[in-house]
Amino acid sequence: MISIVTPSFNQGRFIEETIVSVVGQGCLDLEYIVIDGGSDDETLDIIKKYEDRLAWWVSEPDGGQYDALNKGFAKSTGEIMGWLNSDDKYTPWTLSVAAEIFRQLPEVEWLTSMYPLVWDEKGRAVRCAPRGPFNGDDFFKGDNLPGMGRQATGWIQQEATFWRRSLWERAGGSLDASMSYAGDFELWARFFKLGVLYAADVPLGGFRRYGAQKTGTAPDKYKQEALQALLRHGGKPRGQPAAAIAHGCKRICPNRLKPLMSELHLITLGKVCVFDTDSGRWGVVER
Template structure:
């Protein structure tokens, strides 16, 4: 176990009892021997706390109490983390089997890495695939140009980064993940992309993702104030992503993306 890096996962939770156990099991059933798992519940009233209690002996720490929102809950967990690598997984999303072993292997192969990301799937409330999300190695400017072209569901970073750039912005409730990764990529270029689906984001009627586009757009504009790139640069980064995705062998994915943008498929 001493050869494997310690990994800390934080799950912020609030009234997601329908999906929470699947999230918890996706973390604990990895069988990774050097795992620290923290759940920060915001005072759920839907049975979530009963689910958490069933796994309490396998958790490093958990709490259920009112908080100031998702970013605050994540920070509470991250500030207790002791892992070399950290990340958070939302209470309705899941990791795929073997993700922590793949992270450990990537960290071994790229010892200077400070951020490691993978690809992701979108799934529905019944775990059915909606579509895959293929990414490439992000940069600070690629996030400015294209938006959220990586996913926290499939991202891990060195805990030491928090000592250099602080914590998630708790004044943000929808765009805090985007703002956080902009801070990370402004700080470091030691980034590795693992071209495999490591996790899934669940899209359902009650998810923040499906409910919050207008509010996210407002925070997005606030985050980007004074940082916007010219149009030609955005086009350049879109072309970069397409060619790197082709280089990873995802020809069908690129073709479907072109067809969606052309209105030929949904």
């Protein structure tokens, strides 16, 4: 079973698109939970419209997004977990692909996408640029911090990230509710200490970018919280020259030479899930 939690507060403009993108997946083994923080717009009418498709929902004051998520995950029972904020959306194939990868590749403990989508205010896909692959060594050197520009290998897209319950429980079984912005980044730091992040070679979800969103209006606060979380977990951003050299090696090095570069400790490779159309199965390559 896949458990998805959506936290919400006064997102009546977008939450129906979010809900439909989840319940419209055709995933029979889905547990969908919505935690609303006491909205006073049209949100509750929309949630009630779909309540027969929800495993559980509630509308009451909470301590913010990450407190709401903890409340929802505490009610969940699925083996695979993830969350989708109330202004974001999945692709039509998200849950079927994620479930299949976890089923066929038992070594995968958490999964994201190499192709993060960006939706505009109208819900259209307007950007899809490759990111990653990802690995813990580069993560703790600051390469996935937001705002690193050309020195970054790209953020880990929360909307496209899923994990096994066993990893969640080993990592503490909750998000850090004291954080206001970068609770996802802090969770990734804990996950990286415990397991390898695999990246699917396909888009799995999208972040809606518009002017009034929390992370859109306070990007510096997110960056500050993410950096604090990285330092707290023992990470240390490397300087721009070192980052530029490492990333330049990855970009210009032919794939056939990357294993040698990895053996020489010049680069660190990541695990990528790729689909073989002949066998109809997912496999793993290093890039």
